[in-house]
Amino acid sequence: MAGTSSSIVAGLTAAAVGAIGLLAYQASATVPAGPGKAPASASPLAKVPRDRRNPLALPAMSGSGERVVYAMDDDRVWLVSDHNRVLRTFGVRPGSVDPLPGAYVVTSRSNAVTGTDGTPIEHVVRFTSVDGVTIGFSAAVDQNAAQVPDPMVRTGGIRETRADGEAMWMFATIGVPVIVMR
Structure with a gap:
C-alpha cells in the first residue's frame, strides 16, 4: 500500500510540474519584451488606407478590444x-x-x-x-x-x-x- 501511495504522489507531482511548465510558457509568450520594446508578436503595420469620406474614422486593421x-x-x-x-x-x-x-x-x-x-x-x-x-x-x-x-x-x-x-x-x-x- 505504501508503494502505491508513493506512485500516486509521484504521478500527481509530475502532472502538476508539467502543468505549471505549460502555463509558464503560455504566459511568457504574451509578456512584452520589456519596457521600451514591442512585444515579440508585434509586426510593423503598413500604412493602411483611411476612410476618405470620414477621415476621423478608426483606421482599419487597428486591432480589436480595448x-x-x-x-x-x-x-x-x-x-x-x-x-x-x-x-x-x-x-x-x-x-x-x-x-x-x-x-x-x-x-x-x-x-x-x-x-x-x-x-x-x-x-x-x-x-x-x-x-x-x-x-x-x-x-x-x-x-x-x-x-x-x-x-x-x-x-x-x-x-x-x-x-x-x-x-x-x-x-x-x-x-x-x-x-x-x-
Missing part, C-alpha cells in the same frame, strides 16, 4: 473600448522621435513631470522608448506657452490638449494596448 490607436501620419489618436467603440479621437503633436509601428502596452505613468524639452507636463502615459528616448502621450500644463520644438532636443512626447490628456489618463492605465500605425 486599446489606444496612434496614427503617426495623421497625428491622431483614438481611445477604443473593449467593444470596439471609439470613445474619443483627437489630434496630437508628436515629438522629434517616433516609435516604430507595432503593438505595445502602457508601461508607466506620471501625473506631473518636466518633459525632456523643459516643459512642465501632466498626465504622462508611456509605452516605449527609441534609442534611449522615452515615447509617450502628455499634455503641457501651460497650453498658451510658446511650444516651438527645439530641433536640437530629441523628444518622444506626443502632446495633446489638457482635456485630451485627462481623457487619455483616465483610459490608458498600465497594460492597456497601444497600437502604433503609419
Whole structure:
C-alpha cells in the first residue's frame, strides 16, 4: 500500500510540474519584451488606407478590444473600448522621435513631470522608448506657452490638449494596448 501511495504522489507531482511548465510558457509568450520594446508578436503595420469620406474614422486593421490607436501620419489618436467603440479621437503633436509601428502596452505613468524639452507636463502615459528616448502621450500644463520644438532636443512626447490628456489618463492605465500605425 505504501508503494502505491508513493506512485500516486509521484504521478500527481509530475502532472502538476508539467502543468505549471505549460502555463509558464503560455504566459511568457504574451509578456512584452520589456519596457521600451514591442512585444515579440508585434509586426510593423503598413500604412493602411483611411476612410476618405470620414477621415476621423478608426483606421482599419487597428486591432480589436480595448486599446489606444496612434496614427503617426495623421497625428491622431483614438481611445477604443473593449467593444470596439471609439470613445474619443483627437489630434496630437508628436515629438522629434517616433516609435516604430507595432503593438505595445502602457508601461508607466506620471501625473506631473518636466518633459525632456523643459516643459512642465501632466498626465504622462508611456509605452516605449527609441534609442534611449522615452515615447509617450502628455499634455503641457501651460497650453498658451510658446511650444516651438527645439530641433536640437530629441523628444518622444506626443502632446495633446489638457482635456485630451485627462481623457487619455483616465483610459490608458498600465497594460492597456497601444497600437502604433503609419
